Amino acid sequence: MTLAEHLSRPFSHWMAGEGADADVVVSTRVRLARNLRGYPFPEYLREDMAQRLLDQVSAAVEVLGAEWDVYRLGEVDPVDCRVLVEKHLISPQHAQERRFRGIALNSSESGSIMINEEDHLRIQVLEPGLGVDTALAGASAAEGALGGRLDFAFDEEKGYLSACPTNVGTGLRVSVMLHLPALTLTGQAPRVWVALRKLGIAVRGLYGEGTDAAGDLFQISNQITLGPSEAEIAAGLVQVTRQVVEQERHARGLLITESRQEIADRVGRAYGVLRHAHLISAEEAMRLLSDVRLGVESGLLDRPERQKLNELLVVTLPGYLDRNAGRPLGRKERWALRAQWIRERVA
Amino acid sequence: MCQECKRRTATVHVSRVVNGQTEEFHLCEACARERGDFFFVLDPGMALQELLSSLAQPVQGSVPVPERACPECGMDYRTFAKTGRLGCPECYRHFHDQLDPLIRQVQGSVRHTGARPARALTPAEPDEVTRLRAQLAQAVEREAYEEAAALRDRIRALEKELEREGLP
Numbered sequence: 001m002t003l004a005e006h007l008s009r010p011f012s013h014w015m016a017g018e019g020a021d022a023d024v025v026v027s028t029r030v031r032l033a034r035n036l037r038g039y040p041f042p043e044y045l046r047e048d049m050a051q052r053l054l055d056q057v058s059a060a061v062e063v064l065g066a067e068w069d070v071y072r073l074g075e076v077d078p079v080d081c082r083v084l085v086e087k088h089l090i091s092p093q094h095a096q097e098r099r100f101r102g103i104a105l106n107s108s109e110s111g112s113i114m115i116n117e118e119d120h121l122r123i124q125v126l127e128p129g130l131g132v133d134t135a136l137a138g139a140s141a142a143e144g145a146l147g148g149r150l151d152f153a154f155d156e157e158k159g160y161l162s163a164c165p166t167n168v169g170t171g172l173r174v175s176v177m178l179h180l181p182a183l184t185l186t187g188q189a190p191r192v193w194v195a196l197r198k199l200g201i202a203v204r205g206l207y208g209e210g211t212d213a214a215g216d217l218f219q220i221s222n223q224i225t226l227g228p229s230e231a232e233i234a235a236g237l238v239q240v241t242r243q244v245v246e247q248e249r250h251a252r253g254l255l256i257t258e259s260r261q262e263i264a265d266r267v268g269r270a271y272g273v274l275r276h277a278h279l280i281s282a283e284e285a286m287r288l289l290s291d292v293r294l295g296v297e298s299g300l301l302d303r304p305e306r307q308k309l310n311e312l313l314v315v316t317l318p319g320y321l322d323r324n325a326g327r328p329l330g331r332k333e334r335w336a337l338r339a340q341w342i343r344e345r346v347a
Numbered sequence: 348m349c350q351e352c353k354r355r356t357a358t359v360h361v362s363r364v365v366n367g368q369t370e371e372f373h374l375c376e377a378c379a380r381e382r383g384d385f386f387f388v389l390d391p392g393m394a395l396q397e398l399l400s401s402l403a404q405p406v407q408g409s410v411p412v413p414e415r416a417c418p419e420c421g422m423d424y425r426t427f428a429k430t431g432r433l434g435c436p437e438c439y440r441h442f443h444d445q446l447d448p449l450i451r452q453v454q455g456s457v458r459h460t461g462a463r464p465a466r467a468l469t470p471a472e473p474d475e476v477t478r479l480r481a482q483l484a485q486a487v488e489r490e491a492y493e494e495a496a497a498l499r500d501r502i503r504a505l506e507k508e509l510e511r512e513g514l515p
Contacts, residue, residue, distance in 0.1 A: 040420040040435040118432070140462065147464050153436035158450070159459025161436040165450050168439075170461040200455075227456030283377040 001107050003071045007083045007323060010311040012126070013110035014088065017306025019129020023297045024245045026177040026217065026310060029088070030135035030234075031124035032143050033162045033171035037153040041163035042116040050100035050116055057115045058102060060149040064142055067107040070115075073098035079328075082319030088126060090114055111142060118163050119171070121146070128310075130241060132174055132234050140230070159226060169226025174237045177206060178244060181216040181294040182251035189218075192244060200224050201240055215286035215313070220244070256298050267295030274346045279335040285316050285342060292346065304346050315341050351378035417441045418497035476505050 014027035035041060039053055058070040073081060073094070081095035090103055094117045102115035114122040123146070125138040153161040159169035167173070183189045193203045206217035220241065222233050255263050270291035274280075293309050295301035304312075314320055316338045322328050325337060349357045355375035372379075416423040422434030424442055433439065439446060451457050479502050486495040 035436055037436060040422075041433060043430075043432060044420055044422060044434045143462075144465060152464055154464050155436075155439060155459075157458060158439055159461060159463075161439050163432045165433070165446060166431075166453060168450065169454065169456075169459045172461070224454055224456075226450065226454040226459055229461040233461075281377070 001067075001069055001105075003069075003076065003080065006087075006089075006105060006109065007080055010315045010320070011307070012087050012089070012314075013108040014126040014128050015307055015310035015314075016128040017310055019127060019131045021242070021245045022129035022306065024178055024180070024248045025130040025241065026128075026179055027088075028127045028129070028131045028135050029124055029173075029175045029177075030127075030132065030139045031122050031171075031173050032139050033119040033160065033167045033173075034121040034123065034143065034146075034150075035153045035161055035163070036120050037151045039120065042118065042120060043163065045100070045116070047100065053120060054100055054102050054115055057113075057121060057146075057150065058104075060146050061104045061113065063145045063149055064104075064106070064111075068104055068111070070102055070104045073101040073103065079319055079323050083323050086314050086317040086319050091117060091122075093117065111138060113142070119167070121150075130176060130238065130245075132176070132238050132241075136172075136174070136230060136234050166223075167225050170228075170230050170233060172225055172230050172233055173221055174234055175219050175221030176237070176241050178218050178220065178241070178248070179216055179290070179293055179297075180218055180244070180248050181290050182255050183244075183248050184216045185255065186251050188247070188251060192247060196220060196240065196244070199236075199240060201237070214283065215290040217290075217313075252294070252298055256300075263294075263298070264300050267291050267300050271295065271301060271346065274342050276343070277339045279332065280339040280342065281335060282316060282318070282338070285312075285338060289313070289316075289342075308345050312342060312345055315345075349373065349375035349378050351375070413442060413445065415441075415497075418494075418501055476502055479505070 014029075019025070019028075036053060036056070039045060039049060042050065045053065054072065058072075061068050061070050076084075076098065078095070078098075081090070081098060084090045084103065085092050085095050087109065089105065089109060089112045091114065094101060094103070094114050100116055104113040104115065105111070110127065111123075111125050113124070123139050123143050125135040125142070127135045127138075155161055160171045162168050162171055180189060183192060196203050200223050202219075202221050202223050204219045204221075205214065206219055220237070222237050224233070228236070270288040274285070274288050274292060289309060289312055292301060292304070293306075296304070296306070296309070315324075318329075318334060321334050321337050321341075325333070329337065349355045350373050352375060355377065357373035358376055359374045359379040360372070413424050417434055417438045418441065419437035420434035422438060424445060427433055427438070427442070433442075447457055479498055483495055483498040483502065486492075486498055
């Protein structure tokens with residue numbers, strides 16, 4: 001598959017809206033950090049070594065089968081890189097310094113491997129809903145196959161060695177993206193965050209720092225990577241996630257029974273604006289899409305379907321809009337194009 | 348105040364160097380998001396990394412900071428203390444005494460119990476000794492004696508380790 005085909009298609013596997021607890025859990029990401037023995041970590045790689053490593057990993061990726069392709073970011077346009085970030089396929093850091101960096105992608109975009117990011121390899125699998133087991137199995141399988149061709153730096157005591165000691169051991173980060181409008185609306189979210197942090201779970205807004213999340217979207221993930229096994233880390237995060245999901249459902253139930261009119265009004269207004277706006281900022285779009293999503297999940301609205309809502313999280317972002325227009329857009333043009341995409345999709 | 352909407356308080360401060368020119372931006376979160384070129388989804392590990400970097404700052408009375416840089420990649424401990432990131436896999440061994448308490452503090456453990464490479468790779472393979480010996484020979488040839496001394500120490504350490512594990 002060409003990179004252009006990946007980029008022009010809004011859909012990515014994680015947006016399917018399926019899977020366990022998909023009324024609250026938008027998607028799951030599992031990533032394994034791996035480094036090659038005998039090379040400095042990417043930040044300290046000489047150019048010739050970085051190039052050699054990129055070649056070596058690209059060749060090794062062939063073992064994963066025909067649905068995988070490697071793209072060299074040095075040959076990719078910055079706007080295209082931004083779309084990869086917006087589709088959650090690479091990190092913003094990876095898109096910034098592109099020389100000697102690469103990304104391997106499978107055709108469904110469920111799997112991606114960042115090459116020469118903070119670590120030599122960041123193998124990640126994205127699944128819709130709460131799909132930790134599937135994602136971990138996928139990432140481990142890819143890691144195992146690549147491990148047959150690449151000599152990963154491993155220490156008997158410390159496990160897999162990573163550029164930052166916060167990733168050492170399993171190199172595993174499991175994170176889930178949650179939509180928590182009811183916990184936010186009822187002011188319960190801060191209490192939940194305090195509890196999660198005590199359990200060694202990191203909480204972030206999806207966009208930007210802090211827990212003041214746009215669109216009521218939050219990421220929670222494990223902090224500890226050394227000590228417990230991969231399965232234990234995954235199970236711990238699933239257990240905590242299920243508790244947050246239950247709390248969110250409970251809060252939604254309360255809102256619907258006790259303030260039905262207010263919520264129906266809020267959801268209806270959000271839908272109305274999205275359906276008919278001609279100029280809309282990213283911030284307003286995020287906020288209203290969250291209200292509409294709450295409406296769909298609590299049965300107040302019967303459309304748009306989850307997958308459309310997930311796609312809208314990405315296609316309303318600046319990179320995607322610019323790329324589709326074929327040029328960098330001005331502020332007003334962007335607002336207009338965003339409104340148009342939304343109108344067409346929420347109808 | 349945000350320089351874009353001129354309404355909200357600027358909470359995002361970015362300076363960017365483009366072609367040697369420094370540009371500064373002071374934006375509110377909404378406008379920063381709208382601009383998109385500061386699009387940032389932070390790695391959840393980030394806060395921990397900052398913590399780690401602060402812990403790595405030498406404190407009086409703690410294990411002394413090693414003077415010698417990592418023989419494999421040349422990174423010194425002070426650089427790690429600043430960035431929170433190591434230079435190469437070998438750094439874990441070289442800075443073991445400083446890193447261990449740090450890792451224990453951040454991770455709560457220093458012992459990996461998870462997956463391991465399917466191929467039976469031991470921490471110090473005999474192959475590695477062979478490779479280092481070749482490097483040593485080259486270093487001596489070039490009269491790079493400091494490098495040679497470092498390599499010799501490395502080889503001795505590895506051989507000791509192999510002996511301990513009963514490997515040839």
